[in-house]
């Protein structure tokens with residue numbers, strides 16, 4: 001898994017501030033917990049948390065990370081939930097606690113499409129319930145060249161290996177016959193969506209088969225495997241406001257590449273001010 005140094009450093013630098021915004025006896029609910037390493041930074045830097053709920057769609061990873069955490073932190077109630085964070089999840093089984101903080105760390109929010117971001121924020125609000133807070137990290141828009149540089153294939157080939165793994169899984173799990181060598185990897189900046197697109201460029205005319213369907217791919221045709229959106233600050237503010245969250249506090253890393261937003265959920269009956277008409281992304 002790709003370990004985001006920027007957001008891990010930010011969490012470490014501000015873990016105590018985050019704790020002071022919450023109060024003692026808090027439950028930490030992590031959406032897309034992965035290796036759980038970033039939540040561990042929050043635990044080790046302050047003692048506000050009594051209960052931790054890692055949520056992930058990958059059962060193997062969730063079980064392994066939770067088991068390790070239980071050994072290292074026997075003082076916590078650890079309640080892993082195998083589930084999809086685009087659903088409203090039931091937290092009624094948790095032991096009593098005073099405050100609740102949901103977190104979505106890493107590049108996950110930036111990987112969502114324009115439709116998925118408000119959908120996630122709505123589900124998180126419903127899952128967490130009234131008066132809960134949400135902490136999310138987002139990559140900040142800077143110059144396209146530096147974004148492209150960060151995603152171009154690296155000497156160890158990790159970026160390309162990530163994409164090759166998707167193709168290998170399509171071939172295995174969807175009975176595909178995609179020839180990886182018929183594509184070239186490139187990281188392409190999409191200015192309309194403020195996104196870096198991890199792309200396979202077809203090197204020839206080819207017909208591929210996936211789950212019994214045939215697709216003709218032209219030479220130089222692009223297949224986008226993953227998009228990583230970068231946010232101008234006003235777009236991030238608009239997103240949160242439209243999803244009925246207030247920004248209580250935000251922090252950014254010294255390179256201004258990543259932002260952490262501490263959000264509070266607005267009460268259901270609060271009237272929202274009229275929004276500007278333009279969509280969040282440029283398209």
Ligand SMILES: C[S@@+](CC[C@H](N)C(=O)[O-])C[C@H]1O[C@@H](n2cnc3c(N)ncnc32)[C@H](O)[C@@H]1O
Pocket residue numbers: 002003004031032033034035036038055056057058061083084085086104105106107108
């Ligand atoms: C980019 S990783 C981030 C992991 C970790 N939070 C970090 O920052 O290092 C995204 C994680 O979200 C999980 N995930 C992806 N889609 C999900 C979904 N719809 N519901 C729950 N978990 C999901 C993945 O299995 C993965 O562990």
